Amino acid sequence: MIFRLDKRLLFPDPGLAEPDGLLAVGGDLSVKRLLLAYQNGIFPWYSDDTPILWYSPHERFVLYPDELKISKSMQRVLRSNKFTATTNKCFDKVIAACSTIGRNGQNGTWITAGMRTAYTQLHDLGHAHSVEVWQHDNLVGGLYGVQTANVFCGESMFSLVGNASKTALIHLCNSGLYRLIDCQVHTPHLESMGARLISRKEYMDALQNY
Numbered sequence: 001m002i003f004r005l006d007k008r009l010l011f012p013d014p015g016l017a018e019p020d021g022l023l024a025v026g027g028d029l030s031v032k033r034l035l036l037a038y039q040n041g042i043f044p045w046y047s048d049d050t051p052i053l054w055y056s057p058h059e060r061f062v063l064y065p066d067e068l069k070i071s072k073s074m075q076r077v078l079r080s081n082k083f084t085a086t087t088n089k090c091f092d093k094v095i096a097a098c099s100t101i102g103r104n105g106q107n108g109t110w111i112t113a114g115m116r117t118a119y120t121q122l123h124d125l126g127h128a129h130s131v132e133v134w135q136h137d138n139l140v141g142g143l144y145g146v147q148t149a150n151v152f153c154g155e156s157m158f159s160l161v162g163n164a165s166k167t168a169l170i171h172l173c174n175s176g177l178y179r180l181i182d183c184q185v186h187t188p189h190l191e192s193m194g195a196r197l198i199s200r201k202e203y204m205d206a207l208q209n210y
Helices: 031-039 072-080 091-101 113-124 164-173 188-192 200-209
Strands: 003-005 022-026 053-055 059-063 084-087 128-135 138-148 151-159 180-182 196-199
Touching (some): 091 113, 091 138, 113 138, 128 164, 196 200
Parallel strands (some): 151 180
């Protein structure tokens, strides 16, 4: 059953989501609703030609920072200092790049103008964060997501040159701020760095206890 949201600030039990994770449709992207969603393991994922769709997958693809795997070739890249990583220096540019460049075969169109506005508001209030990767003062990669306690709910990443997005993720893991990073979507790239599937129960326990 897919639930239809109205103006009331509430969500159905995430455990009632469809097999593909779809839980509800409608509502809005207000700061309060988005924060409530992430606190309950729910996130919006839709396009301009659909209403707002809310998902809560039955399994989550996550990365524990202490399980991060860095290949020898990537270790050499980090030692070369070809990149510089920063945090929250230009959130607007990162989300704009993610919306146009995409990631891992996705065209990025799911980051609608409304989502850009909503997540920028979250950032302005200290709930959403970005990592930027620079090369010769040029922004060449990065990621952004929402913080819920010590869990970082990743939304998207981009890379204009090889290894830039990996550098962003490594910087995030090494920040010491998070005990779990929710990657949402499985990719071989993330799996090679140590990300793995966990059950909904494990994920919800992390949201409540980390």
